[in-house]
Amino acid sequence: MSFSNLTRRGLMKTGAVAGAGLALPTYLSAASHSGFTNAPQGDTVTLGFNVPQSGPYADEGADELRAFELAVEHLNGGGDGGMLQTFSSKALEGNGIMGKKVQFVTGDTQTKSDAARASAQSMIQKDGAIMISGGSSSGVAVAVQGLCQEAGVIFMAGLTHSNDTTGKDKKANGFRHFFNAYMSAAALAPVLKNLYGDDRKVYSLTADYTWGWTQQESIQAATEAMGWETINDVRTPLAATDFSSYIAPVLNSGADVLVLNHYGGNMVNSLTNAVQFGLRDKQVNGKNFEIVVPLYSELMARGAGKNIAGIVGSQNWDWKLEDQLGARYTGTNAFVQSFGTKYGFPPSQAAQTCYAQTLLYADAVARAGSFNPCAVVEALEGFEFDGLGNGPTLYRAGDHQCFKDVVVVKGKENPENEYDLVEIVEATPAEQVTYDVDHPMFAGGELGNCNPGA
Amino acid sequence: MLGLNKKDLGVLLLVALLAMAAPILLNPFPADSGMAQFNAGYPDLMQRFVIFGIFAIGYNILFGLTGYLSFGHAAFLGVGSYSAVWMMKLLSMNVIPAILLSVIVAGLFSVVIGYVSLRRSGIYFSILTLAFAQMSFNLAYSVLTPITNGETGLQISLSDPRILDGANAPSYPNLFGAQMNSAATIDVGSWSFTFSVGYYLCALLMLVAFYISIRIFRSPFGLMLRAVKSNQQRMNYTGLNTKPYTLAAFVISGMYAGLAGGLLAAMDPLAGAERMQWTASGEVVLMTILGGAGTLLGPVLGAGFIKYFENIFSKINDNVLHGWFSFMPDGIEDFIITIIHPFVGKGWHLTLGLLFMLVVIFLPGGLVEGGQRIGRLFRRKKADTNTPDGTKTPAE
Numbered sequence: 004m005s006f007s008n009l010t011r012r013g014l015m016k017t018g019a020v021a022g023a024g025l026a027l028p029t030y031l032s033a034a035s036h037s038g039f040t041n042a043p044q045g046d047t048v049t050l051g052f053n054v055p056q057s058g059p060y061a062d063e064g065a066d067e068l069r070a071f072e073l074a075v076e077h078l079n080g081g082g083d084g085g086m087l088q089t090f091s092s093k094a095l096e097g098n099g100i101m102g103k104k105v106q107f108v109t110g111d112t113q114t115k116s117d118a119a120r121a122s123a124q125s126m127i128q129k130d131g132a133i134m135i136s137g138g139s140s141s142g143v144a145v146a147v148q149g150l151c152q153e154a155g156v157i158f159m160a161g162l163t164h165s166n167d168t169t170g171k172d173k174k175a176n177g178f179r180h181f182f183n184a185y186m187s188a189a190a191l192a193p194v195l196k197n198l199y200g201d202d203r204k205v206y207s208l209t210a211d212y213t214w215g216w217t218q219q220e221s222i223q224a225a226t227e228a229m230g231w232e233t234i235n236d237v238r239t240p241l242a243a244t245d246f247s248s249y250i251a252p253v254l255n256s257g258a259d260v261l262v263l264n265h266y267g268g269n270m271v272n273s274l275t276n277a278v279q280f281g282l283r284d285k286q287v288n289g290k291n292f293e294i295v296v297p298l299y300s301e302l303m304a305r306g307a308g309k310n311i312a313g314i315v316g317s318q319n320w321d322w323k324l325e326d327q328l329g330a331r332y333t334g335t336n337a338f339v340q341s342f343g344t345k346y347g348f349p350p351s352q353a354a355q356t357c358y359a360q361t362l363l364y365a366d367a368v369a370r371a372g373s374f375n376p377c378a379v380v381e382a383l384e385g386f387e388f389d390g391l392g393n394g395p396t397l398y399r400a401g402d403h404q405c406f407k408d409v410v411v412v413k414g415k416e417n418p419e420n421e422y423d424l425v426e427i428v429e430a431t432p433a434e435q436v437t438y439d440v441d442h443p444m445f446a447g448g449e450l451g452n453c454n455p456g457a
Numbered sequence: 458m459l460g461l462n463k464k465d466l467g468v469l470l471l472v473a474l475l476a477m478a479a480p481i482l483l484n485p486f487p488a489d490s491g492m493a494q495f496n497a498g499y500p501d502l503m504q505r506f507v508i509f510g511i512f513a514i515g516y517n518i519l520f521g522l523t524g525y526l527s528f529g530h531a532a533f534l535g536v537g538s539y540s541a542v543w544m545m546k547l548l549s550m551n552v553i554p555a556i557l558l559s560v561i562v563a564g565l566f567s568v569v570i571g572y573v574s575l576r577r578s579g580i581y582f583s584i585l586t587l588a589f590a591q592m593s594f595n596l597a598y599s600v601l602t603p604i605t606n607g608e609t610g611l612q613i614s615l616s617d618p619r620i621l622d623g624a625n626a627p628s629y630p631n632l633f634g635a636q637m638n639s640a641a642t643i644d645v646g647s648w649s650f651t652f653s654v655g656y657y658l659c660a661l662l663m664l665v666a667f668y669i670s671i672r673i674f675r676s677p678f679g680l681m682l683r684a685v686k687s688n689q690q691r692m693n694y695t696g697l698n699t700k701p702y703t704l705a706a707f708v709i710s711g712m713y714a715g716l717a718g719g720l721l722a723a724m725d726p727l728a729g730a731e732r733m734q735w736t737a738s739g740e741v742v743l744m745t746i747l748g749g750a751g752t753l754l755g756p757v758l759g760a761g762f763i764k765y766f767e768n769i770f771s772k773i774n775d776n777v778l779h780g781w782f783s784f785m786p787d788g789i790e791d792f793i794i795t796i797i798h799p800f801v802g803k804g805w806h807l808t809l810g811l812l813f814m815l816v817v818i819f820l821p822g823g824l825v826e827g828g829q830r831i832g833r834l835f836r837r838k839k840a841d842t843n844t845p846d847g848t849k850t851p852a853e
Contacts (some may be wrong), residue, residue, distance in 0.1 A: 056803055068848065109774055111803065116610035116729040122726070125768055128651070142609040146727055149612055153629055172614070190600040211599050238745030240599060241608050451615055 039375045040155035040456025041131045048103040048374065050075070051110065051132030052362070053123050053147060054161065058114035059241065059268035060139035062302045063353040067137050067161055067347055068109060070354035074361035077341070078105045085341040088391035089334040090362060094369035101369055112138055114241070116146035123147050127154050133374055135157060135359050139267065139353060141165030141214035142241075147444040148177035150286060155456020157376050159360035162353040164266070164298050166217035169404035170445030175453040176376055178383055178403045180363065181356045182436070184218040185444055187297045187317040188225035190409035190431035194315065199231040199260065199293055206258035208249050208273060209264050211238040218264045220444060222297055234258045239269070246273040251281050259287040261294045271306035278310040299412055304424035311414035311424060318410045318425075319356055320392055322349040327427055331408075340415045349422050359391045363398075377453040395433075401440035403450070406433050464669050468753060472667055476660040479503055482563045482652050487647035494777060495769060500640055501725075502651035502768050506761045507656070507663040511668060513744040513756030514663075514670050515713020519706050520742070521751035524686035526583045528738050529570065529590030533563040533711040535597060535733030537718025539604070542611045542728045549621035550613075552630050552637065552723040554657070556716065563715020564708055571707035575700060578689065590738050597730040612727035630723045632658060637724055638676060655724045660681040662720065663757075666713060671753060673709070682706050714741075747816055749823025766809045795836045 038440070052071045055064035077085045080097035081149040087095055099105050108130040110122030119138065126132040127150075135151050138144045144163035151158035153173040160168060160179040164187070169179050205226060209215040215238070223233050234256055239249055250273070253261055261282060265273050277283075277294055285292040296303075299316030325335035339360065342350040350358075363383065371378035384400035396407040411428040418424045438445070461469065475482065482496030497503070516530055537559035544555035565715050574585040597605040605611055615628065630637045632654070640653035681702050684692055692699050722728050731737070740763065748759025778797060782790045800808045820826045 108772070109776075111771060115731045116608075116727060117731055120725060120727060121501065121505070121768065122772075125772070128499040128501050131495065146610055146612065146729075149727070150725070172612075208618065211602075238599060447616070449615055 019310070038455065038457075039377075041127065041133045043103055043133060043422075044131075046103055047106050047452050048100055049130055049132050050105060050107045051123065051126030051135045052107055052137045052357075053110045053119060053126065053135055054137040055114045055139050055143070056111040058112075060114050060162075060266070061268075062306070062352065063139040063162055063267060063300070064112070064137075066351045066354045067357040068140065070342070070350060070358040071107060071109075071361060073138065073345060074358045075107055078361070078365050082345070083341050084337075086338045086358065086362060086391055087335050088281045090366070091389040092366050092370065094366050095362070100365045101372070101374075105365070108132060112140070112143050112147075113335045114140050114143060114291075116142055119143040119147050119237055120150050123150055124154075127156055131221055134364050136364070137161040137357060138163060140212070140241075140329050141168055141217075142212045144168050145172045145213060146180075148172065148174050152176045152451070155376060155454045157379050159364050159431045161357045161360065162219065163214070165214035166221065166444050167448075169402045170217070172213075173402050173448050173450055175380060175403075175450045178360070178363075178398065180360050180405045182219040182317075182319045182407070182409055183404065184214070184297070185438055185442070186409050186436040187218070188221035188436075189436040190317050190411050191222070191295070191297060191315070192221065192225040192229055193431075194411050194428060195226065195231075195295065196229050198315065200290070203231045203258045203260045203290070203293075204258045204288065205231055205233045205262055207233070207236045207262035208246065209236055209238050210241050210269055212241055214266070215264045217444065218297055219262075219390050222262055222264070222295075224444075231260070237263070239273070240338060241269065242371055243269065244272055246276045247280070249273070250276045250282070253277075253282065254280065254285075257287065259290050259292055261292070263294065263296045264298075265296070266298050266300075267303060268306070270303050274307050288348050299425065300352055301422065301425055302350070302353070303332050304414060305421060307414075311435060312416045314414045316412055316430070318412050320352045321410050321412060321425060321427060322355075323423075323427060324392065324410065324430070328430055331394045332392055332430075334390045338392055344444065355392055359393075362391065363388070374424035376455045380453040394430075397433075399440070401450075402445065406437055408433050409436050422447065459668070461671060465675065465753075469664075469668060469671060472754070472757065474603065476507065476664060478655075479506070479627075479660070480652050480656070484648060484650055484790070488649040491780065494773065497765055497769060498650065500651055500656050500765065502682035503656045504653075504659050504720075504724045505764045505768070508717050508724070509741075509744065509760035509764055510757040511659075511663050511666045512714055512717035512741055513748065513760040514666055515577045515710040515717070517710075517745050517750060517752075517756040518670060518709040518713070519672055520745055521756075522674070522682035522686060523559050523703055523706050525575075525703060525707070526742070527574075527586040527707070527710075528583045528735065528742065529574075529586030529588075529593075530710065530714050530741050531735070532570070532590040532593040533567055533594055533714035534718040534721070535593065535728070535730070536566050537563045537715035538717075538722040538728035538732055539597070539611060540715075541719040541722035542613065542726055543604075545619075545722070545726055546611075546617040547620065549619055550627055550630055551621070552632055554621075555630070555723055556662075556719040559719025559722070560712050560715045563718065564712040566715075567708045567711025568704070569642055571704050571711065575703050576751040587735060587738070587844055589731060591735055594730060594733040594735070597733055605728070605730060608730065610727050613726045615679060630726055645780070659724065662716065666716065667753075667757070674753060676847055678702070678705070694733075743813060745778065747823055749811060749825030753824045754824065755823045755825040761823065762807065766805050770801055770805040770808060771803070775802070 054067045066175050066288050076082045077087050079099050108126050112119035116271045123135050134157045138161040141163040144160045148158045158177040166184050209219040252415045263273050282292050294314050296316040299318050322339045324332040367379045367382035371382040383398050386398040389395045393407040396405050400407055408430045410430050412425045415424055480498050484496045486492035486496050540562040541555035541559040544558045548554050570589045574582055627636055635654045637655035640651050642651045685699050744759035744763050745756045749755025778794045782793055
């Protein structure tokens, strides 16, 4: 080991490599500027749809992807136009977005923060996506929203129900159309009181991540306010598939209500386990044992089959809304019609929120007259709209959360077909579920400034 | 030069050249052509190439030299990431303290795990490391939620204290002001090349890591580790205590993993528990074996190979396939797509598995052996198969 083979040539080579290596960072700091990240070139614009294609939320992901494809088709002037017909803003003309044809790329979040970020990162850096949407987990939504803020693109959250998404982890570049845990709890509490009385003991199982935590917190606060008591809360891993070991202790806990803060595959499995253990036929404290699933969906109902009958929960939207509750929810039938024509079955709430988000983004660009994220943020903040199936809706400027009616539902006792598993109990008006921007459950974060990137 | 012989210096320079020119080499197809799908030259993926390269280089010091098969190295990667993110939350967005702490914490962690696990060898050692890694994963996933933020993953936020940073300090990981995500894109004709600060930082550290690994391979210490691999019992009978050597190798590879974890967090300030899962530990074993265990270059190649599949093949969906085969008649097009479908997109694991089997069966020395066989075809005369320099030490 000596320096005996130090040659002039070798020295020059190493020197050149080292020099290049050292010089590059200084040269790079003068990054090229085009005003904002991924400004659309030519006559197309690329959107990135990042959905779970594997993991416990894969069903939701598949339905979200269908909705995105439909939305892109409608934006480009194909199909029957869907909710473009009923949307209160008429800035979109069916010629893409500002005359640019809409293209899209897809990715798999795997319902893991890391994988979701890698997938979104490649959409932004490689495919030139100007907006990222989708996702079915709040953990993923929070992670990807942070990434989009740093990269300088818009994030239109898909199905994410945690308070944190527009609470402590809110970001200026991120927007959420979906409702949240606080709204679920606020809408459910009066209904639960009516059905089950004001003296109940609650045992809850909670998915152990941001959504589960805030969902549990919200439900506990809302039910305790009306006199219920929370006996125990057990956290379960998101990746769990068998919940029997968590259900068994419920039997002897003295609780008479089980709250399942689970979603997707988790909820299907935990509910099935709970029913198999005979919880629903039990009598505790002289009352019938009841199960509550705060966040509900048709897809889950389909997965859980007969077990879902009579179980109460809340939804962002349901495909029967307009038929049953009237023209306030206009847009619903138009969407169900075009989704059904294309795919042969009614859309889930995940599909509806993703479809609406894509339209809202495109509309904001068209109204702002620019793809610049800061212009889009400005166009969306405080935007009031109607005709996307949820009734009159406000995109609040203070936290980028949509405020609209919440649908309280119940599993049907005798479903007529495999899509009609859920009956609507009531639509709680938006005023009843509205809260202040600095509500304690949402405090701790700040939007910051919009970031246009490069 | 640099204490290396001519051949090793050649390898090092080759790796340096490839690493520096990667943004150009990995983007061989024009940006607007159909083949652009296969371009890998965007910063995020290139960073993953070199970061997992570092991880695999370190792993190879343990597995390639001593033959100890650890199934728990992802734990060190995860620990490194968490320490780096905490450093960025508490101290400064500058990546230097973050990376330093991640190496130190992973080192300490590996001393503890190594000390216990190395009391056994063979399959028992593998199981012990696996058990420790799963324990760490579960701790990070649910028990230590206040520190790790569980499933959601640990992230930085605007309200973090960051006591060393002034009011106007950048809010993104940076190296004395040069932000990790700042990049310059240069368009040459229809090609587009992106040079990013983060990638070059990773690449430089990878070269340092690679250089240290060469020195370890060529040192008396490395020779001792190889001796452990070939016959540990005999060494014990001659009165040598091998434990300090294996423990040192374990800790060094743990620190490499910590460095990789710290860099991952520095490039993208988030640490998730799934980084510590056993699948992540298995991945580095695959990388090392696929590339060629016990060789210098192998682990880097293996890491690049697997990350390429994960990020490029997984993004080929049915739409893309229809785009490729649209020139064919409808029936044949659908037929071909039905056949290819299980192997791309979600099914990239299947393709990778098949390739892994092929490599293990036909090229036991990994991709490096494949390269050597091809090389030998072209210069038959100089077919000296058993160079003792480590580029062709048979794999486990």
